[in-house]
Amino acid sequence: MQSTEEGLQQVDDLVQTYKHSCCWFLGPFYHLVRLFHPDYVKPLSNDSAPNYKSFFSVSGHSLLISNGEVWSRKRRLLTPAFHFDILKNYIAVFNSSSKIMHDKWCRLVAEGKTNLEMFDHVSLMTLDSLLKCAFSYDSNCQESSSEYVSAIVELNDLATRRQENILHHWDWIYWKTQQGKRFKQALNTVHRFTRDVVQKRRTFLSQQRETETQSDVALTARRRKDFVDIILLTKDEDGKGLTDEEIQAEANTFMFAGHDTTASAICWTLYNLEVMDLMEGRDGQEIEWEDLSTFPSHHVHQRGLRLHSPVPGVTRKYTQDMVLPGNRTVQQVRGETLFKIYK
Ligand code: HEM
DSSP states (O other): OOSSHHHHHHHHHHHHHHTTEEEEEETTTEEEEEEOSHHHHHHHHSTTSSEEEOOOOSSSSOGGGOOHHHHHHHHHHHGGGGOGGGGGGGHHHHHHHHHHHHHHHHHHHHTTOOOOOHHHHHHHHHHHHHHHHHHOOOOOTTTSOOHHHHHHHHHHHHHHHHHHOGGGGSHHHHTTSHHHHHHHHHHHHHHHHHHHHHHHHHHHHHHHHHHOOHHHHHHHHHSOOOHHHHHHHOOOTTSOOOOHHHHHHHHHHHHHHHHHHHHHHHHHHHHHHHHTTOOTTOTTOOOOTTHHHHSTHHHHHHHHHHHSOSSOEEEEEESSOEEETTTEEEOOOSSEEEEEEEO
C-alpha cells in the first residue's frame, strides 16, 4: 500500500469493509495484520505485550526503535530534551526560518508564479530549523543544496519506497538492490555529519569546563543549550551518560522523526486556516510565545493532526501468538508477523 493520498483512501476503504482488522498472508513466511478498531489495538498497546517496534534502520539503535529496559533508560535520559519550555528559546529560530521561506514565496509570486506545491518548501524550512535548534548549524538549506540535507531527503524517500515493496522488507534482498545501495551511501553521509558535530561539541564542552570560572558556570547554565548539548551532558542515576554512538543515533532520529512530520502538520494547518478563513491580516506576521495558545492555529493545528495525521499508522512486530478480541488468534510464523495499527 503506497504512502500517498490513494494509499490512505485504500486504508479508508478497508476500514469500511472490515471494520476492526484484516490480514495479509504471503505464504507461510509473512503475515501482516492491519488493525483499525480501538478494542483490537488495546491488547497490543499493553506494556507487557510481547511486541517490539519495527522500523527500517535509518537512525541506529535510538529511542524510536528501542524497547523494554533500554527504552526506559534512554527515555529517562532524553526527557529534558523533550520539555515544552525548551521550545521557548527557539521561537526566534522558527520565526527566522519561516521568514526565509516567506521571502522565497514573495519572490516567486513577484516572478508571476500563481501556485506551488508547498510541502517541499515547508519541509526544507523545518529541516533548517531543526539543524539550527539541535546543532546550532546554519545549513542555508532553504537557499542552496548541501550534501547532508540531500542525503536526509533521499533517505526519507527511500525508506518510504522500501515499505511499499514487500520483497525489500528483507535486508538480504534490499542491500543488493540499487535502492539499497543508494540508501547505504546516503546513510554514510548522514552518519559522518552527525559524528563530526557530536565530536566537535564534546571537545568544545570539555574545553569550556576546563577554562570557565564560577561566574561563567552560572552563565553557561543559563545559556541556551542545543539538543546535542543536553544529550551530551545527561547522566543516569549511576552517573553514566550516553555513548557517542547512542548520541549520534538520537540526533539522527530527531532529524528524521522531526522534519517531515512537522512539515506535514504545518501544511495541513495552513490549509485549514485558509479553508476556515482565519489567515486574514496575518500574512508574514511573526509570532510570540504567548500567541501559541491564543492564535487560532492552536485549535486548527489539533484539528489538522486529527483529520490528516502525519503518522497515520505505527508498526509492531510480534514474538509469539497474539490473541485478539473474539478469541481470534494471530499465529507467530517463522518469518515476520507485523501489526500495522492505524489511527
Ligand atoms: C507533528 C509532528 C509529529 C508527529 C505527528 C509525530 C508522531 C510520532 C509518533 C506517532 C511516534 C510513535 C512511533 C511509534 O511508537 O511507533 C513518535 C515518536 C517519536 N518522535 Fe515524533 N512526531 C512528530 C514530531 C516530532 C519531532 C519534532 C521530533 C524531534 C525533534 C520527534 C521525535 C520523536 C522521537 C524521538 C520518538 C520516539 C519516542 C519514544 O519512543 O519514546 N517527533 N512521533
